[in-house]
Amino acid sequence: EAGVAQSPRYKIIEKRQSVAFWCNPISGHATLYWYQQILGQGPKLLIQFQNNGVVDDSQLPKDRFSAERLKGVDSTLKIQPAKLEDSAVYLCASSPQLGTDTQYFGPGTRLTVL
């Protein structure tokens, strides 16, 4: 089966600019996660969707980050405006069915904020 797709793979922007990332999960996967992975650290959950509904966004900086999964399939994560500390790899992951544990990661988008 095809894996989780993400684009772009790399993005360089200046602080205060906006950026958007796109994720297409594995076909049929109900759960979609967005993680932020700062260099040298483990992934930190930003937001989790079940179909097109948000089930956890407690660690999402809502003043600048937003995410949507309108049709319950692909998702976009936006940062507006970006700060230097947002430089990280943004990973998208998906899980098959309700209550299933295993998650599959996409290749990530490496964001550099100058």
Add this chain to the structure above:
Amino acid sequence: GENVEQHPSTLSVQEGDSAVIKCTYSDSASNYFPWYKQELGKRPQLIIDIRSNVGEKKDQRIAVTLNKTAKHFSLHITETQPEDSAVYFCAASKGLGNFNKFYFGSGTKLNVKP
């Protein structure tokens, strides 16, 4: 919330030796513990996982042990090879209704010297 601590942060072994990475967790309700391998610039990939009703699981050269009482779990790699060099992340997860929430350790950089 859950707190996952991972040690050591770096580990260097000679090819053929064993490597052990340890993680502790704080929430006794966590019931699923995956381990991921992340090579430089690539996505995290699940290598082995264990559930709370099992004490040990083995897959060829990789094994994971779980001590629920002490709230710690470990990854064991035997007969290490240079291609085992990567960053390894542990995670703890618990079910919240119909979905699971994952908490990751900070990672262990394993270097296998030929």
